[in-house]
Amino acid sequence: MKLSLPLLAACSLLAAGCSDAQPGSRQTPASTERRVETRGLDPALMAEVRREADALPRVHSVLIARGGETLAEYRLRGPSLDTPVNIKSASKSVLSALTGIAIGRGVLTGAEQKIAPLLRADVPANADPRIEQIEVGHLLSMQAGLGRTSGPNYGAWVASPNWVRYALSRPFAADPGREMLYSTGSSHLLSAALTRASGRSTYALAQDWLAEPLGITLPPWPRDPQGIYFGGNDMLMSPRALLRFGELYRNDGVWQGRRILPEGWVQQSWRPRTTSPWSGNPYGYGWFTPTSAGRQVHFAWGYGGQMLFIVPSLDLTVVMISDPSPRPREESHVADLGRILATGIIPAAEKGAGIS
Numbered sequence: 001m002k003l004s005l006p007l008l009a010a011c012s013l014l015a016a017g018c019s020d021a022q023p024g025s026r027q028t029p030a031s032t033e034r035r036v037e038t039r040g041l042d043p044a045l046m047a048e049v050r051r052e053a054d055a056l057p058r059v060h061s062v063l064i065a066r067g068g069e070t071l072a073e074y075r076l077r078g079p080s081l082d083t084p085v086n087i088k089s090a091s092k093s094v095l096s097a098l099t100g101i102a103i104g105r106g107v108l109t110g111a112e113q114k115i116a117p118l119l120r121a122d123v124p125a126n127a128d129p130r131i132e133q134i135e136v137g138h139l140l141s142m143q144a145g146l147g148r149t150s151g152p153n154y155g156a157w158v159a160s161p162n163w164v165r166y167a168l169s170r171p172f173a174a175d176p177g178r179e180m181l182y183s184t185g186s187s188h189l190l191s192a193a194l195t196r197a198s199g200r201s202t203y204a205l206a207q208d209w210l211a212e213p214l215g216i217t218l219p220p221w222p223r224d225p226q227g228i229y230f231g232g233n234d235m236l237m238s239p240r241a242l243l244r245f246g247e248l249y250r251n252d253g254v255w256q257g258r259r260i261l262p263e264g265w266v267q268q269s270w271r272p273r274t275t276s277p278w279s280g281n282p283y284g285y286g287w288f289t290p291t292s293a294g295r296q297v298h299f300a301w302g303y304g305g306q307m308l309f310i311v312p313s314l315d316l317t318v319v320m321i322s323d324p325s326p327r328p329r330e331e332s333h334v335a336d337l338g339r340i341l342a343t344g345i346i347p348a349a350e351k352g353a354g355i356s
Contacts, residue, residue, distance in 0.1 A: 035313050038352025041071050045348035050074050052340050058305060058323040058333055060085075061239045062340075065247060066349060067315040078321070084219050084236035086324045088302030091221075091235035092187050094210070094245065096140055096269055096286030097261060098202065099190060100253075101209045103136075104262030107198045111137035111268075111285075115189060118196045122165040131168065133176040139190040140285035141273040142183060145176040149185030157185055163224040164192045180274040180283060187232025187286075188224070195228055202229040213260050214248065216241035239321050246308045246317040249298070270298050293342040305333050309341055314349040 041064065053059045053074060060078030064071055075081055087094075102108045113136045116123055123131055130145060138144045147170035149157035160166040167185035174181060191202045198205060203220050211218035219236045223229050237245070244255070249269075253261025272282030272289050282289040287298050292311075300308040305322030320337050 036350050036352070038350065039067070040353030041066065041345075041348040042351040042353060045344055045351065046072060049340055049344035049348065052344060053320075056322075056333065056336055058326055059337075060321045060323065061319070062321075063239050063243050063319040064345060065243055065317045068247065068251075070243070078323070079238075081239045084217060084238050084241070085306075085321060086302075087235050087237050087242060087300075087306045088304060088324055089184065089233055090242070090300040090302035090306045090308055091230075092184075092232040092286040093300035093308065094206070094235055094237075095187055095190055095202075095232055097245075097248075097265075098194060098205055098209060099136065099140060099285070100261050100265035100269065102194055102198065102205070104265070107194070108136055111135065111140065115139065115193050118193045119164060119168065119189065122162065122168055122192075124165070124169045127168070128172050130172050130176055135176070136190070136193065137273075137285070138176050139186045139193075140269075141283060142180045142186055143174075143177050143274055144183070144186045144189070145172045145174045145178060145181065146170040146183065146186065147173045148181050148183040149188075150183050154184070161225055163188055164226065164228065180276060182276070184232045188228070188230065191231025192228045201227070202231065206235075210245070210260070213258060214241070214244045214255055216244055239319050242308055242321075243317060243319045246300075246310055246319065250310050250312065250315070250317050292338065293346040295346060297341070301334070305337055307334075307337055311346060311349070314346065316345070316349055318345055 053062050054076050059076055061076060061081060062072065062074040063081070073081060079085055099108065103110055114132060115134050115136060116132045134144050146167065147153070149167055149170065157163060157166055167189055170185065194202050194205060206218055217238065218241070221230055221234045221236050248255050248260060249266050252266050253259060253263065269285040269287050270289055271284050274283050276283060288301060289296070289298050291297060295311050295313055298310045302324070304324045304326050305320060306324060307320040309318040310316065318341060322333065326333065
């Protein structure tokens with residue numbers, strides 16, 4: 001495996017039990033990648049994948065689809081594959097999809113739209129002038145510049161009487177559009193912006209724009225004291241539903257012949273825009289974009305090991321669901337999941353099961 005996936009665990013040190021990780025380097029253009037024309041998954045390698053996953057007591061399930069066909073479903077422990085579970089900060093990738101749809105439908109004017117006018121009621125009277133420079137895209141790429149609400153600041157933020165106002169009142173740690181400051185508060189501002197711009201809750205938008213067309217169940221998730229659905233954390237999706245969401249992205253925003261995401265939004269989301277100071281992972285609009293086993297990977301990451309991996313050059317979509325609230329913390333767990341992808345699943349796809 002190249003840089004990033006083993007280093008993911010280091011980012012967990014900055015989480016507060018409910019948030020997640022971060023980004024960094026250059027993305028290999030998909031057009032230059034060697035596509036493997038095998039089909040299926042090598043049985044011997046996949047048997048080892050199952051053994052290794054089963055040996056990790058926190059892993060609940062592993063699902064693998066290739067070319068649109070689900071080839072492996074391992075429910076090792078925990079809830080059923082159709083039971084909605086907390087995907088933690090993998091929710092940020094779902095929120096990115098909703099943002100793209102909102103732009104495509106004209107609810108938002110674009111990634112460059114300023115958020116202060118939408119959230120004016122909660123902008124502090126004595127706010128730093130830089131608050132007017134924050135754009136929708138800055139929230140998606142964690143480049144808002146506002147001080148973080150994740151990590152050690154998470155508890156005080158979610159205990160505050162107004163999450164949006166608290167996030168907007170954080171002192172600037174960088175200029176908007178500059179360095180990455182991973183903060184679930186930034187994602188929550190995006191949920192608030194979607195709600196204010198549309199006049200509908202983020203949950204209602206998710207039902208109409210994603211759950212219904214994908215044919216998945218998306219139950220309500222927590223809201224802040226003002227009723228804004230939590231942006232970027234605690235969404236509930238079953239492992240099979242998360243796999244469908246991944247397939248939507250693998251197919252460039254199209255599901256069963258119906259375009260759901262605006263054309264170009266997937267590539268726009270996967271384009272690296274900043275770099276994690278901890279893991280060295282690239283980060284786009286709610287997606288990490290490292291390499292693994294020499295292949296470009298795009299993934300959503302939720303605290304504790306709620307993972308959605310997409311490997312376009314192999315037509316692979318992989319879901320891994322884990323115990324979402326490990327006690328005590330085991331920082332090596334996410335690295336173990338990355339290792340299984342790199343040394344087991346990717347080689348199994350490269351070798352394939354032969355062409356029938």
